[in-house]
Amino acid sequence: MKCCSGFEKPSPIQAHSWPFLLDGRDLIGIAATGSGKTLAFGVPALVHILNHKKKEKKHSKGSRCLVLSPTRELAQQIAAVLEEAGASCGVKVVCLYGGSSKGPQYSSLRSGCDIVVATPGRLQDFVDEGVCKLDQITYLVLDEADRMLDLGFEPAVRAIVSHIPQERQTIMFSATWPTSVQKLAQEFIQDASPELISFLQITVGSEDLSANHDVTQIVEVLDDKSRDRRLQELLRLYHKTKRNRVLVFVLYKKEAVRVENFLQKQGWNVTGIHGDKSQQARNQALSAFKDGSHPLLIATDVAARGLDIPDVEFVINYSFPLTTEDYVHRIGRTGRAGKKGTAHTFFTTADKARAGELVNILREARQIVPEELLKFGAHVKKKESKLYGAHFRELAADAPKAQKITFDVSDEE
Template sequence: MHILSKRKGKSTRGAKPLCLVLAPTRELADQIAVVIRDAGEPCGVRSVCIYGGTSKGPQITSLKAGADIVIGTPGRLKDLIEMDVLHLAEVSFVVLDEADRMLDMGFRQEVRSILSNTCSARQMIMFSATWPLDVHNLADEYMDPNPIKVVAGSEDTAANHDVMQIVEVLDDHLRDQRLLALLEKYHKSQQNRVLVFALYQKEAERLDGMLRKSGWKVVSIHGNKAQEQRTKALSLFKKGSCPLMVATDVAARGLDVPDVEVVINYTFPLTVEDYVHRIGRTGRAGKKGVAHTFFTHHNKGLTGELVNVLREAGQIVPPALLKFGTHVKKKESKLYGAHFKEISADAPKSKKITFNSDDED
């Protein structure tokens, strides 16, 4: 934390931090804040975590008391900047965590607006699971002309080899029955951690209710829940008090939950990259894990990419999956996770519309 060495004693700068950390989701921002707080407090470094879904009042009070480091999600950060509560002119160190996800979630304009308020001589670190065109452009725009690029593992889409991947092709109407059977297999003791992924908020809510009615103790997190409920559910899951959780992709990236033994993909995600992130919640820190995935005819456009991931990891490719073909569909856009054509720079700007997403505000 050499950038903070100039500050001695109690800060009188108010809401003028020297370091800014951006994260795409509330849970990830909170996780980062805990690590920074544990490391910084013994050194006198003060940090504040701000995100949507909760009252601005306590966050504003904390900022006005002074902070060396601010961690937050783009939407709430931009709100507080516009309210003249947060001033970033002295920020000389910026971290973008899960930069690709942040841009893919529709925060491109917010991120650029926030960065434009920081010191022009800043240092900047970007963590990105993939290197799409938008992240590359952001790096070109806001980083030094020749930034150092560090690649851990492969730049190609590849899954953790410590995870046993089981892909099951079945009809939509059979998924509930099959999920209950898998929980009897993988979670009979109700002691081990099992994470079930759904694609949409309403689907996650329905699964939560269905599992409760079937006698399972379960918690869930998704964008339609109050932040207090999300925080409590994740805490119960992490502690093992309720080791079965249903989640949308809000829990697919970055979250460090120890000892998740099994991931079940009730609904296949929109991209194979998201599939790789989901199953990466298990098999962590050198441990083995299991990822059991339901694949239906609605997902057939992703068959080729999925087969490539399975083969690269030495996993079994079910014959029923191969019946959909192995052609890899050419993406219409170079933007990761996007399913729309790129538009020219002089085209009219579109209005942002949210469809049951887990975008932060």
């Protein structure tokens, strides 16, 4: 295939996933950021579609493959990769995402496509309106699956999957795989293949939460009020030429606006991406960062997962994220495809609850753990259920399912 013609060899996650996916197996793939997961599920998707086309006497306009993504930017990127890969074999791709007009996306669906790449909210709208039919989907992918299955997306994903035939191949890929979503993921796969006792999971690297080892991690404990001054010092060091790409992560949308305006006033050529910007403005900011016209980008976590931005040399975490999983994804925007990168993180007393997990990530990657960070303690807090808080008990994967009991309705009781 032309999309692989430039490969010296497949990446580890591709090499280990392809044989099983081409054999029609359900699979969960866990691998570090920047390891080539899109083509790991993308190449078998193309083969799957082409095989179905050969079997069909007349070509059906129904889509065979659905890829769900948690963010608009990641959905667009996946669609671009699959569109380029499928161009040489006539596979058509449609990308559905919110924040933009439904009209062009509706027209693309009506003209027919083989692969639908979508964010859950927009796809659910199209399904509810009867615009998008999922009754011929036989290859389902959840990219960044841990984020797709958390409390925010789970209802939409369940509603979408209910429209897909149970006789399907179900694939999930992610760089992080917390225990809180593992049982839920198993439900989706066993629904697709009820005759299977278990599913196949491929992990490249550690099953524990770990960062890309090609990224040098620097953690600096400092006072909250010192961050602006320290950010400027680091930019003078890391962005000396003002031409190399530097990505600065913040936590909140208002914080993104403030930091972007602050740096613009200081003379930096900067742009920003966050949820309050229109989709057009977000696309323009991302394009300007990629083409180098604005090589300094301020972003919230909408840019943390999956985005493949070439040659990001430095990531600066101005604010520590709410979870260490998001930290792993953030710093994974550098050090991609075998290249080296550096991530510099500000850590304040407000983040001390995540100190133990961060220490473990640093130690696993054989990075320097600052003494100031250890002062917060190395205890790892028990993960809380998003539904039940700390008052819950983890169930083993092989635990028996609950028995459903239906009571008779009686007016006398």
